[in-house]
Amino acid sequence: MVRHWPVHVEGELRMDLGINGKRALVCASSKGLGLGCAEALAEAGVSLVMNARGSDALEASAEAIRARYSVDVTIVATDVTTEAGQAELLEAAGDLDILVNNAGGPPPGMWHDWDRNDFIKALDANMLTPIALMKATLPGMMDRGWGRVVNITSVSVKSPVPVLGLSNSARAGLTGYVAGTSRQVAGKGVIINNLQPGIHATDRAEALDQGAANAQGITPEQAKIDRCTTIPAGRYGTPQEFGAACAFLCSQHAGFIVGQNILLDGGATNTTM
Numbered sequence: 001m002v003r004h005w006p007v008h009v010e011g012e013l014r015m016d017l018g019i020n021g022k023r024a025l026v027c028a029s030s031k032g033l034g035l036g037c038a039e040a041l042a043e044a045g046v047s048l049v050m051n052a053r054g055s056d057a058l059e060a061s062a063e064a065i066r067a068r069y070s071v072d073v074t075i076v077a078t079d080v081t082t083e084a085g086q087a088e089l090l091e092a093a094g095d096l097d098i099l100v101n102n103a104g105g106p107p108p109g110m111w112h113d114w115d116r117n118d119f120i121k122a123l124d125a126n127m128l129t130p131i132a133l134m135k136a137t138l139p140g141m142m143d144r145g146w147g148r149v150v151n152i153t154s155v156s157v158k159s160p161v162p163v164l165g166l167s168n169s170a171r172a173g174l175t176g177y178v179a180g181t182s183r184q185v186a187g188k189g190v191i192i193n194n195l196q197p198g199i200h201a202t203d204r205a206e207a208l209d210q211g212a213a214n215a216q217g218i219t220p221e222q223a224k225i226d227r228c229t230t231i232p233a234g235r236y237g238t239p240q241e242f243g244a245a246c247a248f249l250c251s252q253h254a255g256f257i258v259g260q261n262i263l264l265d266g267g268a269t270n271t272t273m
Contacts, residue, residue, distance in 0.1 A: 018252030020045030024098035036239030040247035106166035182259030198265025233266030
């Protein structure tokens, strides 16, 4: 029996996730929730392949992680929603133990604002790209008898957000794909789950607050205060606590959690299931 004892990190007692030395690809990880996941995995001793479209922010985030956690970090600045970008990223990543799928959400709007091309873009970014990366990496994980995949979706899968119809649609499609796929590969030691973030303190939250402020004729600060009143926790989540949840799902301890959709929304979604 392998036991994973608690370890001390910077004066704190932390659970040993049992993934030291594993290799992870974290998409859209130059900032926001993706960066939170990359940092948490690096803290657990995982080497990283980090991806984003812009190279400057990506390199800065990677260098900060290298300096703090002394893990190997490879960066690939490319648009992973394209076939060429996926090929470039997968070639650089090599054999992976962990895949964290993440992409920025489509723009908000109303049902009459979107045409077919808008939906295709949303599907490419938030459904078809994660599926393509899973199809490319799952066989190797299955051959090696161990793997973890975490897809960052959205609370809108559980409780649709009216102004996020593009996101509602694309991420719900990915959720359906994962529901079936996760149960086909779990017997090979490959575990797939989804994390459903509510509002977190990221650039996306700032954009939504600005949009609400513009629509209501208030300041973004007031829009944030108003939104916080709808969250039982009374605040926005942080990328760090989101990353910690992601790292746990990637750990040795999560092998019996299969095909689940886990809300991280401060209690904002009022549901019993």
